[in-house]
Amino acid sequence: MGEWKIMTLxxxxxxxxxxxxxxxxxxxxxxxxxxxxxxxxxQGGIMSYNPRxxxxxxTRARSSISYSRLPINNRTRNSSRSGETHEMYRSLCVTGxxxxxxxxxxxxxxx
Numbered sequence: 001m002g003e004w005k006i007m008t009l010x011x012x013x014x015x016x017x018x019x020x021x022x023x024x025x026x027x028x029x030x031x032x033x034x035x036x037x038x039x040x041x042x043q044g045g046i047m048s049y050n051p052r053x054x055x056x057x058x059t060r061a062r063s064s065i066s067y068s069r070l071p072i073n074n075r076t077r078n079s080s081r082s083g084e085t086h087e088m089y090r091s092l093c094v095t096g097x098x099x100x101x102x103x104x105x106x107x108x109x110x111x
Contacts, residue, residue, distance in 0.1 A: 011047060013067040020045045021067065030094060030102075037102070041090040044072040046102075072106050 011021060020043045028039040035050040049065045072090070089107040 009049070009065050011065045011067050017045070017067055017069060020069065028092065030092070032094060032099060037092075039092050041088075041092075044070040044090070044106075046070060046092065070104050070106070073108050 013021060020040075024040055024043065024045075024047075026038045027041045030037040030039070035048050037049075038047045040046075045067060047065050047067050070090075070092070091105045093103055095101050095103045
């Protein structure tokens with residue numbers, strides 16, 4: 001049997017994106033042959049980790065997770081869930097001939 005390791009992985013993000021991560025909650029997980037992606041539809045962001053790629057790069061001090069904001073119009077102003085259910089109008093899926101593209105849908109109303 002193999003050994004388990006506990007690792008602390010930094011999340012790469014911009015200064016403006018920090019507030020998105022304070023109340024992060026995973027609504028969906030996408031696993032492909034190359035990476036793992038966690039989605040928070042409420043905050044409107046994805047975190048991705050590519051363990052295979054990191055294992056090939058021996059010069060990197062340690063692995064990391066990358067954060068990216070999703071392109072949404074009605075981003076919540078505070079990080080706590082206020083009872084508004086924006087996440088039920090959003091979806092992220094894997095597409096493309098080789099399954100190497102992500103498509104994001106955000107159904108927004110004008111009222």
